[in-house]
Amino acid sequence: MKSSGSRRGICLGDQIMQELAMMLLREVADPRLELVSLTSCRLNADMSIALVTFTVGGGEERRKEALEALNKANGFLRSGLGKRLKMRLLPELRFAHDDFLEDMVYAKPGRADS
Numbered sequence: 001m002k003s004s005g006s007r008r009g010i011c012l013g014d015q016i017m018q019e020l021a022m023m024l025l026r027e028v029a030d031p032r033l034e035l036v037s038l039t040s041c042r043l044n045a046d047m048s049i050a051l052v053t054f055t056v057g058g059g060e061e062r063r064k065e066a067l068e069a070l071n072k073a074n075g076f077l078r079s080g081l082g083k084r085l086k087m088r089l090l091p092e093l094r095f096a097h098d099d100f101l102e103d104m105v106y107a108k109p110g111r112a113d114s
Helices: 007-026 060-072 074-085 100-106
Strands: 037-043 049-055 092-097
Touching (some): 060 092
Parallel strands (some): 049 092
């Protein structure tokens, strides 16, 4: 996905991430989404797709559960965004686990790629 480097795309991504985080905190009651932290939101060049990355503690099974819960809540989250942002066309939400922080924390010393 070629991301939008425009100022509008970056600001909209930040707004989307803030609103989603607030909805996850206050309105979504799925226990699989407890302790899920959103790390970024990048929009593609035409701003039709928003890739939202997240982290969650636990192993691979916990990550899969959180991803399933986010995908299940996609419609609810998107409609909530529509009410809050008052946009005519909302981007499609896609979720992915963010491995960057874990790679930084758990990287083995002396590796060339770390």
